Amino acid sequence: MNLNRRSLLKLSAATMAAGTIGLPTFAQAIDELVIAYNVNLPSWDPTVGPSAVNPTIQGLYQSVFDQYILQQPDLTPAPGLLTEWGWSDDKKQVWMTVREGVTWHDGSPFTAEDVAWNLARVANPETGSPIQFVWGTLANHRVEGNKVIADVAQFDPTIFKWMYFLTGYVLPKVYYEKVGAEGFEAAPIGTGPYMVEKFERNAFVRLKANANYWGGKPDFDTVTIKFVPDAAARVAEVESGNSHVTLEMPYEEYDRLKGGPLAGVAAPISDIGMIFLNDIEAMTDPNVRKAAAHAIDKQAIIDRLLSGYGVKIDTLQTPEYDAYDASITVPYDEAKAIELLAASGYGPDNPVKFKIQTTKGFKPKDYEMVQAIVGLWRKVGIEAEIEVYEIAKHYELRAADQLAPAAFYNWGNSVGDPTTSTGFAMFGPSPHSVWDGDDLIGMIGPLWGEADEAKRIEGWKAVDKYIAENALVIPLLQYVQPILHAPGVVVTPHASGALLPHLMKRA
Amino acid sequence: MQILRLTILRLLTTLVTLAGVAVIVFFVIRVVPGNPIAMMLPPGATEADIARLSALYGLDQPLVTQFGIWLGGVVQGDFGTSITTRQPVLDLVLGRLPATLELSIMALVMAVIIGGAAALIGTRGRGTRTEGAVDVANGMALSVPDFLWGLVLMLVLGVLFPVFHISGRVTPSLDLPFVTNFYLFESLVRLRFDLWADLVAHMFMPALALAIPLAAVIGQLLKQSLKETMNLDYVTLARTKGYGETHVILREALRNAVLPTLTLVGVQFTFLIGGTVIIERLFSYEGLGNMAIDAVINRDLPLIQGIVILFAVIFTAVNLIVDLAYAVLNPRLRHA
Numbered sequence: 001m002n003l004n005r006r007s008l009l010k011l012s013a014a015t016m017a018a019g020t021i022g023l024p025t026f027a028q029a030i031d032e033l034v035i036a037y038n039v040n041l042p043s044w045d046p047t048v049g050p051s052a053v054n055p056t057i058q059g060l061y062q063s064v065f066d067q068y069i070l071q072q073p074d075l076t077p078a079p080g081l082l083t084e085w086g087w088s089d090d091k092k093q094v095w096m097t098v099r100e101g102v103t104w105h106d107g108s109p110f111t112a113e114d115v116a117w118n119l120a121r122v123a124n125p126e127t128g129s130p131i132q133f134v135w136g137t138l139a140n141h142r143v144e145g146n147k148v149i150a151d152v153a154q155f156d157p158t159i160f161k162w163m164y165f166l167t168g169y170v171l172p173k174v175y176y177e178k179v180g181a182e183g184f185e186a187a188p189i190g191t192g193p194y195m196v197e198k199f200e201r202n203a204f205v206r207l208k209a210n211a212n213y214w215g216g217k218p219d220f221d222t223v224t225i226k227f228v229p230d231a232a233a234r235v236a237e238v239e240s241g242n243s244h245v246t247l248e249m250p251y252e253e254y255d256r257l258k259g260g261p262l263a264g265v266a267a268p269i270s271d272i273g274m275i276f277l278n279d280i281e282a283m284t285d286p287n288v289r290k291a292a293a294h295a296i297d298k299q300a301i302i303d304r305l306l307s308g309y310g311v312k313i314d315t316l317q318t319p320e321y322d323a324y325d326a327s328i329t330v331p332y333d334e335a336k337a338i339e340l341l342a343a344s345g346y347g348p349d350n351p352v353k354f355k356i357q358t359t360k361g362f363k364p365k366d367y368e369m370v371q372a373i374v375g376l377w378r379k380v381g382i383e384a385e386i387e388v389y390e391i392a393k394h395y396e397l398r399a400a401d402q403l404a405p406a407a408f409y410n411w412g413n414s415v416g417d418p419t420t421s422t423g424f425a426m427f428g429p430s431p432h433s434v435w436d437g438d439d440l441i442g443m444i445g446p447l448w449g450e451a452d453e454a455k456r457i458e459g460w461k462a463v464d465k466y467i468a469e470n471a472l473v474i475p476l477l478q479y480v481q482p483i484l485h486a487p488g489v490v491v492t493p494h495a496s497g498a499l500l501p502h503l504m505k506r507a
Numbered sequence: 508m509q510i511l512r513l514t515i516l517r518l519l520t521t522l523v524t525l526a527g528v529a530v531i532v533f534f535v536i537r538v539v540p541g542n543p544i545a546m547m548l549p550p551g552a553t554e555a556d557i558a559r560l561s562a563l564y565g566l567d568q569p570l571v572t573q574f575g576i577w578l579g580g581v582v583q584g585d586f587g588t589s590i591t592t593r594q595p596v597l598d599l600v601l602g603r604l605p606a607t608l609e610l611s612i613m614a615l616v617m618a619v620i621i622g623g624a625a626a627l628i629g630t631r632g633r634g635t636r637t638e639g640a641v642d643v644a645n646g647m648a649l650s651v652p653d654f655l656w657g658l659v660l661m662l663v664l665g666v667l668f669p670v671f672h673i674s675g676r677v678t679p680s681l682d683l684p685f686v687t688n689f690y691l692f693e694s695l696v697r698l699r700f701d702l703w704a705d706l707v708a709h710m711f712m713p714a715l716a717l718a719i720p721l722a723a724v725i726g727q728l729l730k731q732s733l734k735e736t737m738n739l740d741y742v743t744l745a746r747t748k749g750y751g752e753t754h755v756i757l758r759e760a761l762r763n764a765v766l767p768t769l770t771l772v773g774v775q776f777t778f779l780i781g782g783t784v785i786i787e788r789l790f791s792y793e794g795l796g797n798m799a800i801d802a803v804i805n806r807d808l809p810l811i812q813g814i815v816i817l818f819a820v821i822f823t824a825v826n827l828i829v830d831l832a833y834a835v836l837n838p839r840l841r842h843a
Contacts (some may be wrong), residue, residue, distance in 0.1 A: 032680065040801055042591040048546035050591050050805055128563050130547050185593060201592065202603070202801070203793040204679045224679045228791045229800075233674055236661050241670045372694050392806050393539025398558070399545045431552055 010134040033220040036228040037244035048128040048167040059498030065190035068163035105189035111213040119171040125151040131167040148244040161415040193502035218502040244486040251307040254482035269497035270414045275474040276407040278434040282354040283405040287344040289471035295337035315464040316421040323418035323460040337380040351383035396491035399431045414496035418460035521823040528819040544805040577636035596813035604686035608793035617718035622725025623716035630733040648723035672709045674791035713790040732764040773829025777822045
């Protein structure tokens with residue numbers, strides 16, 4: 001190769017041309033939808049390993065794989081690969097009717113055998129499913145025509161909700177057994193709305209529409225999802241026209257851009273911000289706990305720190321959840337907080353002291369919110385020392401019941417069942433709970449296996465009321481997810497927080 | 508002979524260094540808070556589930572036993588399996604290494620060009636406003652960290668004047684005929700200038716962000732070195748022969764003045780590779796650094812170990828090469 005001055009100039013020109021010509025603009029019609037996604041996709045198996053329980057990548061999985069049961073944007077279940085499901089009258093068996101006429105991405109037929117194989121696979125402890133403790137409550141899976149029957153080894157009223165929650169995906173039995181786990185990672189197939197065309201780890205995934213999708217062919221034939229973990233880069237991606245859709249950016253940026261060349265949608269999702277209270281040190285005093293809860297002006301925090309993007313909550317249930325009860329409130333009442341603390345001998349001149357832990361930057365304005373809360377507490381006689389930690393440390397401390405007396409955290413519950421919010425967060429024996437009071441354990445215990453659904457939900461509402469009255473945890477807010485997009489695309493937000501390309505249409 | 512002895516000595520030192528790094532990284536990441544099992548525990552998991560998952564990933568063994576198993580694998584070229592990606596660690600890190608190396612080398616080339624030009628301009632105009640301007644520019648380049656340069660470049664060349672791509676390494680819709688992961692190099696070999704241009708359009712901003720602080724260091728040191736050399740007798744002699752100032756700088760002074768800069772470039776190159784961690788993340792560049800951050804966030808212990816060991820190998824290798832190059836170029840060492 002001869003490299004002379006002329007060829008160098010040509011190269012330079014080509015570089016600049018590729019840089020400029022290759023960049024899309026808002027005015028152009030959208031042929032290929034490009035999404036700047038906020039996290040990387042580590043693995044294509046949505047049923048095993050840490051990725052399977054990572055809520056932030058479920059939208060990617062749901063683009064390629066179907067869940068047993070479809071979850072609609074408002075979190076309600078709908079027929080998916082299963083068209084009907086239920087328990088036998090004696091609750092000793094479950095039955096599921098499998099949708100007919102569905103094909104895998106390789107054209108082979110989807111059958112009831114696939115469903116039975118998947119359920120048995122994740123119930124097997126050796127498979128490595130993190131949710132094995134749920135799937136293991138079903139046993140002896142068998143196929144009868146287009147129905148799958150399984151015996152109930154241990155009654156779990158939420159088993160069908162897990163079928164549209166973490167790890168509740170259906171993988172192709174024949175294909176998986178043929179290519180193995182490694183082959184599946186290299187070339188995953190599902191029955192979902194999109195097929196994987198190209199995948200570069202830490203870079204992008206390119207999807208092609210599944211023309212045979214049972215739910216109808218998606219609007220965009222080709223979707224490229226770029227993994228852009230940095231929020232500033234994601235904003236730059238949509239602002240420059242390199243990407244058409246992005247999510248999870250600072251609310252100030254969202255407000256700046258949504259009225260300009262971009263459109264925006266901001267809807268509440270199933271993630272909440274909360275403060276765990278550990279029943280140690282000062283938190284064993286009910287007056288301190290209640291004062292801490294009443295001293296927080298949640299709406300002011302939402303308005304001033306989150307630009308109004310948040311929904312104040314007083315229980316661990318959001319309005320979309322099954323056990324939400326609007327009558328349970330813990331109002332902001334500074335005078336009451338002072339009065340409660342005074343009853344225990346504390347006040348601004350003699351503050352009660354404890355530590356509060358928080359992440360910094362893991363969720364929008366997490367540290368700033370805790371700073372504001374500490375400021376509000378100081379006014380009534382609570383002196384809290386802030387300790388910043390990584391989210392990984394939070395998980396470890398929580399599992400070991402070693403959190404500080406107060407610890408900020410965000411909890412996700414995209415199925416909206418009270419067991420997966422109040423239940424797991426507040427039931428003492430759960431490794432995710434740090435409140436060990438016997439009274440609460442006694443209230444929650446019977447609800448795990450309650451077969452009467454109405455009674456079960458009412459039971460959880462009573463638990464939430466008890467928790468609120470005794471300030472055993474401090475729920476703060478339901479997060480709102482900001483999504484920016486080009487005017488040429490219409491985005492339907494999903495309350496689970498999953499950004500789903502097949503719910504996007506041309507404007 | 509001297510160089511051979513130096514090489515053997517450095518190789519032995521390198522082995523000891525790598526063994527030390529292996530011990531430190533293995534135990535330190537297990538001592539710091541946060542373990543991968545706690546990261547993947549779903550709500551409702553029991554103690555039995557924790558024990559089952561710990562056993563599945565071999566984390567239930569005593570630390571020394573775990574270390575022995577891991578080290579035994581490493582010696583045989585098996586760095587274990589990534590917990591999050593479920594892929595062999597060696598495949599993952601070697602797959603990403605070319606991207607990081609290409610970015611680092613491009614940044615180094617940019618830094619040498621910019622820094623070298625600044626030094627030459629500053630030397631040519633020493634004692635004038637030009638030198639002052641070069642010093643001010645160097646100071647600014649040094650005092651702003653690379654990630655901030657990245658943000659500035661992203662805003663200016665990515666958003667305001669969208670000349671370059673903001674994220675990624677290559678346009679996803681392009682079909683890549685490559686058989687190696689050295690895309691930039693292979694595109695040139697294959698004479699695929701369209702792909703080469705696309706790759707450069709993606710790499711330009713992250714490479715420049717990495718290059719700017721290093722260019723300032725190179726510029727400062729080379730200028731200082733040139734100024735000292737310009738006062739030496741042989742340079743004065745060249746002037747008296749009637750050579751112009753530019754000729755004297757380029758042909759007479761630069762050869763001798765460049766030696767200290769060469770050593771510095773070698774040392775700084777290792778820091779530059781370390782700096783790719785943040786820059787790759789910012790520009791979503793699919794290199795080792797980007798992968799390293801995910802590995803740390805997810806507490807993917809085998810992957811962290813693999814990446815750190817690979818970084819250590821690169822650092823020691825670069826230092827070795829620089830030392831040998833210095834020995835070869837320096838006549839006093841070469842003829843000793």
